[in-house]
Amino acid sequence: MRSATSSMSISPSDLPLIQGTWFDGRSARACAAALRPQSADLCWLEAEAQQCEVFLTEVSVSARIGQIPRRLTFADGSYFETADNDGIDVLMAARGSSRGWVPWLERQWKVALLALLGVAGICILLVTVVLPRLATRIADAVPTSVDAQIGAGVLRTLDGRLLLPSTLSPQRQKQLQTHFAAVTADSSRGTAWQLQLRDAASIGPNAFAFPGGTVVMTDQLVNLAQNDEELLSVLAHEAGHVYRRHGLRQLVQGLGISALAMIVLGDVSAITSLAGAAPALLQASYSRDMEREADAYSRDWLNRHGIPPQRFDDLLCRLAASDTHSNAKNTADYFASHPAVSDRAHCP
Numbered sequence: 574m575r576s577a578t579s580s581m582s583i584s585p586s587d588l589p590l591i592q593g594t595w596f597d598g599r600s601a602r603a604c605a606a607a608l609r610p611q612s613a614d615l616c617w618l619e620a621e622a623q624q625c626e627v628f629l630t631e632v633s634v635s636a637r638i639g640q641i642p643r644r645l646t647f648a649d650g651s652y653f654e655t656a657d658n659d660g661i662d663v664l665m666a667a668r669g670s671s672r673g674w675v676p677w678l679e680r681q682w683k684v685a686l687l688a689l690l691g692v693a694g695i696c697i698l699l700v701t702v703v704l705p706r707l708a709t710r711i712a713d714a715v716p717t718s719v720d721a722q723i724g725a726g727v728l729r730t731l732d733g734r735l736l737l738p739s740t741l742s743p744q745r746q747k748q749l750q751t752h753f754a755a756v757t758a759d760s761s762r763g764t765a766w767q768l769q770l771r772d773a774a775s776i777g778p779n780a781f782a783f784p785g786g787t788v789v790m791t792d793q794l795v796n797l798a799q800n801d802e803e804l805l806s807v808l809a810h811e812a813g814h815v816y817r818r819h820g821l822r823q824l825v826q827g828l829g830i831s832a833l834a835m836i837v838l839g840d841v842s843a844i845t846s847l848a849g850a851a852p853a854l855l856q857a858s859y860s861r862d863m864e865r866e867a868d869a870y871s872r873d874w875l876n877r878h879g880i881p882p883q884r885f886d887d888l889l890c891r892l893a894a895s896d897t898h899s900n901a902k903n904t905a906d907y908f909a910s911h912p913a914v915s916d917r918a919h920c921p
């Protein structure tokens with residue numbers, strides 16, 4: 574950025590004679606004219622063999638836009654137009670102003686900081702309010718058959734790797750299927766509900782809902798429960814995830830956040846790691862909100878079916894305790910994506 578020259582050190586001979594056209598501002602009359610700088614603040618306007626003083630402090634100068642002629646408008650409404658944009662720039666620089674508002678903004682760090690805060694504010698609003706609502710709307714517009722296809726794909730990927738066929742007895746499996754049918758009976762809405770029981774020693778006690786109505790519960794969780802009401806509370810929690818289409822919403826939000834991170838953070842290599850971390854951090858916060866929604870769904874279902882909601886707390890607390898007292902790393906992973914149990918349940 575060029576530095577402004579102080580008016581004290583300007584000599585008229587440094588400043589260019591600027592040729593142009595003068596208009597009286599009242600009629601279409603135009604005449605050839607010239608601006609002859611006398612100092613950084615004073616020019617002579619020469620037109621029709623006459624000369625008058627022009628104080629640049631009283632003149633408004635149009636901004637430079639490409640090669641469009643500049644206009645200097647005087648206090649009496651008359652104006653001077655010139656194609657000599659460079660000449661005007663030299664004159665303005667001598668006065669301490671330069672090419673319009675962009676360099677001015679560059680000097681205003683407070684304005685720059687405010688703009689930065691503005692952009693940050695808009696991003697926060699987009700991410701916390703607009704994107705979740707948009708994701709819900711998009712999820713609502715997607716046919717449920719798409720959810721089912723995604724869910725089936727995820728299950729196929731996990732089966733045989735992390736998930737093995739359940740080792741529970743057929744009678745026990747049948748009991749659990751009956752529980753699941755009871756939990757999903759009043760929220761069918763054309764959902765293809767399925768309970769998949771799996772042995773998952775490497776995952777540990779866990780349950781998860783896939784888009785489309787598939788809920789997976791591990792044998793390890795079934796064995797951790799002290800009664801079936803606790804398992805009903807977990808199944809209701811997972812049904813809550815499916816009912817509110819959390820899986821699809823998370824997919825859409827994930828795509829939205831990635832796109833936003835690319836737009837805002839661009840390809841600035843220094844903050845690439847931030848661009849990578851931001852979507853994961855935001856997803857974790859979305860997932861906390863979704864856990865709370867599913868918790869509320871479960872407690873409401875338990876209440877409506879005469880089961881104390883404390884059953885859900887009991888199982889959550891036992892899960893948390895088994896996590897602290899064992900070295901099972903995988904249970905820790907499960908809780909990493911969930912809100913703290915102390916926020917969700919009343920543990921003794």
Ligand SMILES: [Zn+2]
Pocket residue numbers: 810814864867
């Ligand atoms: Zn959950």
